[in-house]
Amino acid sequence: MALDRFFRRRRPQPQATPDMPDLWTQCPQCKESLYNRDLLAEAFVCSKCGFHLRLNASQRVDVLLDEGSFRQLSGRVQPQDRLNFVDTEAYAERLSRAQKKAGRPDAILTGTGTILELPVTLAVMDFAFSGGSMGSVVGEEIARAAEHAAQAGLPLIIVTASGGARMQESALSLMQMAKTTVALECLTEKGLPYVSILSDPTTGGVTASFATVADVIVAEPGALIGFAGPRVIQQTIRQNLPEGFQRAEFLLSHGMVDDVVDRRKQRAYLNTLLGVLLRRSAQAATGAEAAGAAGEQA
Numbered sequence: 001m002a003l004d005r006f007f008r009r010r011r012p013q014p015q016a017t018p019d020m021p022d023l024w025t026q027c028p029q030c031k032e033s034l035y036n037r038d039l040l041a042e043a044f045v046c047s048k049c050g051f052h053l054r055l056n057a058s059q060r061v062d063v064l065l066d067e068g069s070f071r072q073l074s075g076r077v078q079p080q081d082r083l084n085f086v087d088t089e090a091y092a093e094r095l096s097r098a099q100k101k102a103g104r105p106d107a108i109l110t111g112t113g114t115i116l117e118l119p120v121t122l123a124v125m126d127f128a129f130s131g132g133s134m135g136s137v138v139g140e141e142i143a144r145a146a147e148h149a150a151q152a153g154l155p156l157i158i159v160t161a162s163g164g165a166r167m168q169e170s171a172l173s174l175m176q177m178a179k180t181t182v183a184l185e186c187l188t189e190k191g192l193p194y195v196s197i198l199s200d201p202t203t204g205g206v207t208a209s210f211a212t213v214a215d216v217i218v219a220e221p222g223a224l225i226g227f228a229g230p231r232v233i234q235q236t237i238r239q240n241l242p243e244g245f246q247r248a249e250f251l252l253s254h255g256m257v258d259d260v261v262d263r264r265k266q267r268a269y270l271n272t273l274l275g276v277l278l279r280r281s282a283q284a285a286t287g288a289e290a291a292g293a294a295g296e297q298a
Helices: 003-008 036-041 057-064 091-102 136-152 167-183 185-190 230-237 248-253 263-297
Strands: 024-026 033-035 108-115 118-125 156-162 194-202 216-219
Touching: 024 036, 033 036, 057 108, 057 118, 057 156, 057 263, 091 167, 108 136, 108 263, 118 136, 118 263, 136 156, 136 167, 136 185, 167 185, 194 263, 216 248, 216 263
Parallel strands: 118 156, 156 194, 194 216
Antiparallel strands: 024 033, 108 118
């Protein structure tokens, strides 16, 4: 073999291993190569175009809560294949594969922690686990998180990322829409705030239940939010949809969400918002007690 041909040969590129992880991530929108360390510092937001990359549940906890403050509540409830559901694959096999990939029982992570030293209860959905679909375990963990927040006197934050109800659980999944919505009433009774953060995507039964009954509904920039997908709606009504339909900014302009907040600013935003809501709740409770005492004296 001639020497010039030898030196022109392409050398095999080293593959990433656990000891040598990938160092770069490509932005899905602008295709910019982002250094992972810088991406983490930017809360997984592209520094060039502002695109908000999807996060798994653990990454979301790290982005929102103070370092080392998270105390997990979820993880003791396991999903069951009550219907012995099989489509192209048995549901039990799908669950097993998703659990190994995500390292948790289902598409939800809940716990307590602090945001700039303000104690909160947090529930985070994980789109990487079966598209963040809401089955019986997701509904149960959200209900338990709401009850814990009420008992501990803490505000509740739920970050959604879901394709909707989990079809493999059929009616059992649909029941979670009512279950989660009713469970949140315990916070209302205690005068505690509930804030929902809608990330990309938030659709289906999650949008139609607990995600949109919060005291304050916040969305991330560019997030897809809706019940049915745009294509299904367009085929049903046989009309062209407005540009940006079902995106966070469009919904803000039409009153479905209260604010669109860059992920890099969410910690400060939530700390201020919850501080105001908690003070108003405390003042209202004090006023009610004073009115009650005055009535008794009269």
